[in-house]
Amino acid sequence: MKKLENEGRITVAKELKDILIKKGISPSYHRLKIYEYLMNNRIHPSADMIYADIIKLIPTLSKTTIYNTLKTFVGKGIVSSLTIEDNEIRYDADITFHAHFKCLNCNTVYDVGIDQLRSDKKLGMLKKIDGHLITEKHIYLKGICKKCQQH
């Protein structure tokens, strides 16, 4: 829990607690710490990464609680889940629309602003972004299809 800065401002536990309450999530100690971790560590961690770090703080923590909590957060819309990996789900407390870049060598997942994507006219032609060499591009949209809307 070292890095408390977040885009120029300090994120204090009180503010995070209020976000949870506003979304109808009772701010238990575990939930607060998990949310705080996600807000302060923008590394798109997996459930296991979150567990490995927070257990240092809460020795009795179980992975079930991590999974329960993440499901609650995603369901309430304060955290989004990324399926950029093929074997595990990554989580992101930044719910604004942005793209992600995964390095196939070091497995780091970087944030990429959409404005940077639009500056280049054709996403299909894009070969590099933020200095990262692109070899694969995926656009996944989700929602309710035409058929299902008609019943």
Place this chain on the structure above:
Amino acid sequence: MKKLENEGRITVAKELKDILIKKGISPSYHRLKIYEYLMNNRIHPSADMIYADIIKLIPTLSKTTIYNTLKTFVGKGIVSSLTIEDNEIRYDADITFHAHFKCLNCNTVYDVGIDQLRSDKKLGMLKKIDGHLITEKHIYLKGICKKCQQH
């Protein structure tokens, strides 16, 4: 093995065999049938869906062969893998750049042309496409990051 049409032309086994050979993949019967299945059934199937359908044709087929073959195909670049689901990998024989839409109700994965995406200026603002209602958007880029390029 009913639908043999593919964008106006007939895909014959001979052509598919030649694609495999050209890519350095020995065209065994199993591989040919799996590739043929993917080319003729553009439904973005999972390994299990492919297995369930092809075992009707090859009763001795094993899932290991499905996984081995798909790994070979993806490695050689004639099939791409989609991580649009959070619990299984979907496969697509269409390796041209296009987006995918997954219905959260019926789980169908539709193709979406990128030209359709670009006609709308801002992907971030997009609410509907091909009549499908969009509630989630993900852009995943992969490759080698800036740091890893420098060694």
Place this chain on the structure above:
DNA sequence: GTATCTGCAAAACATTTGCAATTCT
């Protein structure tokens, strides 16, 4: 006849579920 391909069975994981124990009010 040697290399490749296939398939069984078991293992390896991430995630989920059932239920009991704990905590909070």
Place this chain on the structure above:
DNA sequence: AGAATTGCAAATGTTTTGCAGATAC
């Protein structure tokens, strides 16, 4: 006390691995 939260242990489901048998050239 009663409801919500947590956690253990077992189950689930997908994908991987080791190895033996089958097949192909």
